[in-house]
Amino acid sequence: MKLTLWTYEGPPHVGAMRVATGMKDVHYVLHAPQGDTYADLLFTMIERRNHRPPVTFTTFQASDLGGDTANLFKRAAQGAYDRFKPQAMIVGASCTAELIQDDPGGLASTLGLPCPVVPLDLPSYSRKENFGADETFHALVRALAQPCERTAEVSCNILGATALGFRHRDDVTEIATLLRSMGIAVNVAAPLDASPDDLKRLPAAHFNVLLYPETGEGAARWLEKHHAQAWTKTIPIGAQATREFIAEVAALAGVSAHVDEKNLRQPWWSASVDSTYLTNKRVFIFGDATHAMAAARVARDEIGFEVVGLGCYNREFARPMRACAKDYGLEALISDDYLDVEAAIIAAAPELILGTQMERHIAKRLGIACAVISAPVHVQDFPARYSPQMGFEGANVLFDTWIHPLVMGLEEHLLTMFREDFEFHDAAGPSHHGGKATPAPAPILEPTANAATQMIEAAQALAHALHWLPEAEQELKKIPFFVRTKARRNTEKYATEKGVTQISIETLYEAKAHYAR
Amino acid sequence: MSLDTPMNGCLHTPVLRERGQREVFCGLTGIIWLHRKMQDAFFLVVGSRTCAHLLQSAAGVMIFAEPRFGTAILEEKDLAGLADAHTELEREVERLLSRRPDIRQLFLVGSCPSEVIKLDLSRTAERLNARHGGAVRVYNYSGSGIETTFTQGEDACLAAMVPSLEDTAEESLLVVGALPDVVEDQCLSLLTQMGIKNVSFLPSRRASGAPKVGPNTRFILTQPFLADTAHALERRGADRIAAPFPFGEEGTTDWLRAVAKTCGVTLETFEAVTAAPRARARKAVAAHAETLRDKTLFMFPDSQLEIPLARFLARECGMLPVEVGTPYLHRGLMEPELALLPQTVLSEGQDVDLQLDRHAALKPDLTVCGLGLANPLEAAGYATKWAIELVFTPVHFYEQAGDLAGLFSRPLRRRALLEGAQA
Numbered sequence: 003m004k005l006t007l008w009t010y011e012g013p014p015h016v017g018a019m020r021v022a023t024g025m026k027d028v029h030y031v032l033h034a035p036q037g038d039t040y041a042d043l044l045f046t047m048i049e050r051r052n053h054r055p056p057v058t059f060t061t062f063q064a065s066d067l068g069g070d071t072a073n074l075f076k077r078a079a080q081g082a083y084d085r086f087k088p089q090a091m092i093v094g095a096s097c098t099a100e101l102i103q104d105d106p107g108g109l110a111s112t113l114g115l116p117c118p119v120v121p122l123d124l125p126s127y128s129r130k131e132n133f134g135a136d137e138t139f140h141a142l143v144r145a146l147a148q149p150c151e152r153t154a155e156v157s158c159n160i161l162g163a164t165a166l167g168f169r170h171r172d173d174v175t176e177i178a179t180l181l182r183s184m185g186i187a188v189n190v191a192a193p194l195d196a197s198p199d200d201l202k203r204l205p206a207a208h209f210n211v212l213l214y215p216e217t218g219e220g221a222a223r224w225l226e227k228h229h230a231q232a233w234t235k236t237i238p239i240g241a242q243a244t245r246e247f248i249a250e251v252a253a254l255a256g257v258s259a260h261v262d263e264k265n266l267r268q269p270w271w272s273a274s275v276d277s278t279y280l281t282n283k284r285v286f287i288f289g290d291a292t293h294a295m296a297a298a299r300v301a302r303d304e305i306g307f308e309v310v311g312l313g314c315y316n317r318e319f320a321r322p323m324r325a326c327a328k329d330y331g332l333e334a335l336i337s338d339d340y341l342d343v344e345a346a347i348i349a350a351a352p353e354l355i356l357g358t359q360m361e362r363h364i365a366k367r368l369g370i371a372c373a374v375i376s377a378p379v380h381v382q383d384f385p386a387r388y389s390p391q392m393g394f395e396g397a398n399v400l401f402d403t404w405i406h407p408l409v410m411g412l413e414e415h416l417l418t419m420f421r422e423d424f425e426f427h428d429a430a431g432p433s434h435h436g437g438k439a440t441p442a443p444a445p446i447l448e449p450t451a452n453a454a455t456q457m458i459e460a461a462q463a464l465a466h467a468l469h470w471l472p473e474a475e476q477e478l479k480k481i482p483f484f485v486r487t488k489a490r491r492n493t494e495k496y497a498t499e500k501g502v503t504q505i506s507i508e509t510l511y512e513a514k515a516h517y518a519r
Numbered sequence: 520m521s522l523d524t525p526m527n528g529c530l531h532t533p534v535l536r537e538r539g540q541r542e543v544f545c546g547l548t549g550i551i552w553l554h555r556k557m558q559d560a561f562f563l564v565v566g567s568r569t570c571a572h573l574l575q576s577a578a579g580v581m582i583f584a585e586p587r588f589g590t591a592i593l594e595e596k597d598l599a600g601l602a603d604a605h606t607e608l609e610r611e612v613e614r615l616l617s618r619r620p621d622i623r624q625l626f627l628v629g630s631c632p633s634e635v636i637k638l639d640l641s642r643t644a645e646r647l648n649a650r651h652g653g654a655v656r657v658y659n660y661s662g663s664g665i666e667t668t669f670t671q672g673e674d675a676c677l678a679a680m681v682p683s684l685e686d687t688a689e690e691s692l693l694v695v696g697a698l699p700d701v702v703e704d705q706c707l708s709l710l711t712q713m714g715i716k717n718v719s720f721l722p723s724r725r726a727s728g729a730p731k732v733g734p735n736t737r738f739i740l741t742q743p744f745l746a747d748t749a750h751a752l753e754r755r756g757a758d759r760i761a762a763p764f765p766f767g768e769e770g771t772t773d774w775l776r777a778v779a780k781t782c783g784v785t786l787e788t789f790e791a792v793t794a795a796p797r798a799r800a801r802k803a804v805a806a807h808a809e810t811l812r813d814k815t816l817f818m819f820p821d822s823q824l825e826i827p828l829a830r831f832l833a834r835e836c837g838m839l840p841v842e843v844g845t846p847y848l849h850r851g852l853m854e855p856e857l858a859l860l861p862q863t864v865l866s867e868g869q870d871v872d873l874q875l876d877r878h879a880a881l882k883p884d885l886t887v888c889g890l891g892l893a894n895p896l897e898a899a900g901y902a903t904k905w906a907i908e909l910v911f912t913p914v915h916f917y918e919q920a921g922d923l924a925g926l927f928s929r930p931l932r933r934r935a936l937l938e939g940a941q942a
Contacts, residue, residue: 003597003607005563005615007589012572035631037545037664040573042891052898054891061541064665067635078540085872097567098631098665101598126567489555 008360008377010315010338014124015096015215016041017134021142022092023055024165024194028142029088030057031079033071033099033106049166050383057397058082062099072104076113079106090146090198091115092138094122118198120145130338132216132290132316135164139193140220146201147229152208155189156255159207159225161233162218163194170194171389173213177238180393181211183262184248186255205229209254213237213392216316218292239296240304240395241268263373266394268401272305280405284488286311286352288335288343288361289376291319293391295326296358297375300400302330311335311350313343315358340364351487354408359383371407392422468494470505477507493515529860534848539870543846543890544907545664546672547630548577549745552910553676554587555568556697559623559725562588563615564632564662565608565638577907587616587622593632604636608643609721612657622655623726626676629661656683656726668846670744670822670910673697677721680729681751684721687731691717692782693757695748699913700724706741706765706916709775712792713784721748732757737781739774739841741765741915744823746849763855765915766824767831768800773855796917801920804835807928812837815933817883819892820844821871821906826853828887828909828923830860836924841881843864844874885931902930 004424011017015032022030023045032038039059045051060078062071079093093106107121116367120141124134139162160177163170171194178188189207204225210233212222222233232254238247244266252259269279285307287297301307312327313335314320320336327334335346343366347355355365355372359380365372374383375391390396470478481489489510496513497505547570550562551896564570571590591611608627616622625647640659648658660679662672677695692715694706703720710718719730721738732738734756740749742765753759762777763770764918774794779789816838818825825845834840840863848867850857866874871892878886878896886896886903893903904927915922 003565003591003593003604003611005589006568006571006592007586008575009568009571011568012576013568015569016572034663035545036541036543036668037547037573037631038569039540039542039891040544040548040576042542043889044576046892046894047890049895052894054895061538061539062633062665064663067665081872095567098635100631101635126569127593127598130568288925346902 006339008340010340010358010360011131012041012044013126013132014129014131014137015094015122015126015367016044017131017136018092018094018122018124018138019045019055019057020131020135020217021193022057023051024167024170024196025192026164026195026197027089027503028056028198029082029086029091030055031075031082031093031106031110032057032059032096033075033078033094033104034061034096035098036061036063038096038098042158045165048379049384050381051165055165056086056088060099067102071099071102071366072109075104075106075109079110079115080113083113083117084515088117088198088286090118090142092120092122092142094124095126097126100126117509135217136220139164139218140224142193142198143201143204143221144224145202146198147225148202149229150203150206153187153189155187156185156257157189157207158209158251158255159189159204159231160191160211160213161222161429162212162214162216162519163191164217165194166212166377166379167194167214167217168375168379168383169391170214172388173392173396175388176390176393176395177211177213180244180248180261181239181251184252184255184259185257186251197509205231206232209233211251215292216319237292237296237411238392239293239396240300240400241266241394242303243296243299244393244397246317263394266397268394268397271398271401275304277405279410280408281306282409283354284308284310284350284352285356286347286350286353286361287375288313288315288355288357290314290316290358291323293376294356295323297400298326298330300397301356301404304397305401305404307354310352311346313337313346316386344368351491353485354404356404361462365391371409373404373407468497468503468505471507474505474507474510477510491515527760527858528852529857529862529865532857532862532865535864535866537866537870537873538866539873541846541869542666542819542871542889543869544577544669544876544889545573545631546662546667546669546675547573547628547664549662549668549672549676550574550588550628551577553673553697553722555832556699557624557722557724557726558917560587560626561615561619562626563612563630564588564590564628564630565633565640566590566593566628567632568592568864570630570632570715587619593636594743598636603640603790604638605643605747608638608640609647612643612647616651616655625655626679627657627659627690628672628676629659629663631665632662633664634661634665658683668823670824671747671847673742674745674747677745678747678751680722681732681748681755683731683914684755685731686755687733687806688735689717689731689733690735690932691719691737691787692736692778693719693721693730693732693738693752694741695721695738695745695752698741698915702913702915702919703728705918709792709796709916710778713775713779713782713788715778715782715784717845737778740852741823743827743849743852744847746852746855748857749852761852761855763830763859764824764827766827767920768797768804768917769859769918770827771796771920793917800917800920802868804924808922809850810928810931811885811924814838814884815881816840817878817881817886818843818845819871819878819888819906820846820866821887821889822910823847823849824909826856826860826865829863830856831923832927833861833863834859835920836927838927841883842874842877844869885927889925902934904930 026069086244110119163174204352210231212233225231236247236250238244249259294314309330314323315338324334340360493513644657644659658679660675732755736757738757739760763773765771765774829840829843842864844866886901893905913919
């Protein structure tokens with residue numbers, strides 16, 4: 003048993019719903035009690051879908067238990083087929099139905115429905131949403147894909163996009179456009195917007211482009227094994243990764259890797275002098291592994307930030323994430339407990355957080371700038387405008403959305419020059435943002451036994467041993483708030499190294515000189 | 520219907536009972552407002568990842584100071600042996616209480632999986648109560664979807680609190696149902712002005728203010744979904760005051776009048792206290808009634824507030840209900856409401872696909888439904904009001920009557936605005 007306050011991922015059947023809802027002409031019959039229909043609103047409200055998800059919930063009640071829940075399932079499945087006439091059905095159990103062991107797959111097969119019925123076996127008590135989506139797509143592909151001739155022209159499938167994915171809709175459009183510009187046809191993009199008939203002809207493509215390993219790798223591996231389709235390993239997030247992706251695809255397709263970059267503005271936006279102030283801004287990155295690892299590379303190598311924290315909530319990707327973090331001189335944070343993440347953020351004292359909706363809340367609480375880079379998503383992560391994360395346009399979007407929350411370069415200088423000016427003061431916040439700025443609340447720490455907390459406690463113990471003279475404390479307040487934490491920490495670190503216990507204005511400026519960059 | 524049919528509203532209207540897929544929340548959802556109401560309470564759901572995901576999705580916006588609710592997620596190893604799960608739960612509770620010393624009331628909330636594996640939360644609550652003496656009061660109730668629909672979670676929660684309320688022989692009035700603080704204050708002020716003493720509320724804002732109950736307690740419900748709580752109070756000897764529910768000017772007046780009658784308030788006093796707010800409420804409702812008059816209304820089952828709200832919308836706003844669905848129809852509690860509700864189709868329970876068919880055939884001007892259906896119906900051309908706002912918004916008593924009407928008129932006004940702009 004594990005106490006959870008907020009979760010990064012839903013249960014695995016929600017992952018299955020993401021696949022079913024993303025597709026066309028599929029229906030999912032879910033053996034589940036009343037209340038599990040809450041999941042419909044994820045799609046109709048958060049993603050603003052204009053149709054109900056294609057899911058029938060059997061809605062069993064306490065009085066049905068020990069009675070005939072199996073027949074209830076059969077009636078619901080038959081009724082769903084009769085009403086919706088899907089090309090294929092998937093059947094499965096939610097967490098409660100898993101306990102009553104009715105075997106939806108077996109029951110559905112006795113109905114002899116005139117369409118393929120794909121049973122799902124998603125362990126609700128050990129796995130989560132991404133696993134559910136990956137497994138569902140994998141199961142559908144396994145059941146439906148037919149051996150077929152490769153297309154005459156070179157073509158590929160785009161795999162992994164689902165309903166309720168972070169910018170999946172626009173990423174698929176962007177990458178499909180990129181591939182077509184290289185002379186590569188898109189055979190099928192799936193699961194998002196694909197039908198079961200489309201899945202049948204997946205093997206006609208020459209290779210697969212996998213955009214979201216979290217939800218599509220199972221299918222990509224199966225297609226490689228059974229239909230000899232290679233799949234791409236580069237995730238085209240950022241200018242550099244997009245160029246690598248183009249090279250990888252060009253090699254697989256046997257086409258030229260020359261792609262027009264005239265609409266890629268991000269490198270120049272980053273190189274132009276206004277962006278100088280972005281240099282080494284401290285950024286903390288957390289999300290699903292694929293987005294977080296890609297964001298780290300863009301942050302460091304394309305925008306010139308310093309990555310001070312990196313991690314993911316999906317343990318399935320702990321190994322690549324750990325290896326990636328090492329490259330940044332960091333220990334990866336692998337956790338699905340937001341309190342751990344919050345503690346790590348406090349310890350790292352970043353100026354910007356790139357995270358999920360959970361980190362957005364943490365950032366709000368701590369008064370730190372934040373941009374969302376990964377699921378879990380909320381309604382504002384489905385913008386009306388075209389806003390991909392992938393490809394060259396995606397690189398432009400990343401620059402804009404990550405820079406926007408920060409105080410602008412010249413404004414930062416004004417804050418430093420005028421310090422206690424009535425307009426340019428700490429609590430005023432970035433001037434291009436609406437709303438009244440309020441000072442960051444003092445972080446409240448919960449005593450949890452994790453490494454980050456121990457680090458903070460150690461730092462606090464250290465602070466007690468050091469003594470700030472009142473003038474130094476006063477001087478520290480003149481430093482803009484967004485670098486104050488860092489200045490305090492650097493000064494204390496410097497003082498400790500030098501064996502100084504009383505911190506004066508001198509110490510503060512000596513430390514500043516020492517850490518100057 | 521013949522002209523000489525007695526005017527008794529829907530008292531004898533046959534009810535269409537349906538059984539199929541239900542597009543409603545389970546009782547766990549009540550935690551979202553109950554934890555805001557009871558400021559020293561923590562709600563610990565014993566359930567699955569689905570329960571945790573439901574709570575954070577239903578909350579819509581996450582209330583992100585560390586929330587006073589959480590889920591102890593059952594894992595594979597808990598399902599293997601039951602003794603193990605009890606120990607694990609106690610361990611999690613101890614850890615929680617040591618981290619949150621501000622907690623005075625802890626609710627262990629059963630879920631579908633915990634009910635199916637027959638995890639005995641009452642035993643755990645008993646042991647924890649024995650261990651923590653008076654410092655923390657531990658309750659248990661079930662908010663599972665196999666037993667409770669949406670607002671029934673509040674009923675189960677309040678009913679669980681009743682047995683441990685202190686005894687009293689004093690004459691007192693108990694107002695039952697979680698109300699926003701501002702509404703509770705207005706209610707208390709009206710009752711005090713009428714000279715009614717010894718008024719208390721269930722639930723109280725803090726454990727220390729818990730009401731007392733006994734044979735001289737009269738109680739009145741502010742919410743129509745509190746049947747089990749009413750029975751539990753009756754078992755403690757308290758008497759229920761029957762009344763329509765305090766929605767709109769008429770509902771509030773009838774509700775207050777029932778209390779006044781029981782407590783011996785003179786007609787003069789009653790009129791003096793209610794005249795001004797009644798006039799204000801009528802005026803506020805009238806502004807919205809212009810938009811709502813003669814519009815047809817279809818209510819999908821959701822919160823059990825449907826019948827009182829349909830009564831308000833029909834009688835005070837001039838709407839024409841064409842179907843009023845409710846998850847459960849408690850005739851005992853609903854009699855005064857049914858007597859007032861104009862003739863319409865009543866349905867209980869749900870088969871959502873069949874109900875959507877009826878809805879499409881009736882093409883109502885305004886549809887009240889859950890969040891799962893709202894956007895699909897809007898996209899199909901219907902104006903909708905999400906039902907969940909009705910339990911998250913202050914809507915009771917005089918000063919909120921206009922706001923309540925406004926919740927229903929806004930979708931229609933918005934539609935008109937957008938259509939006007941397109942024309």
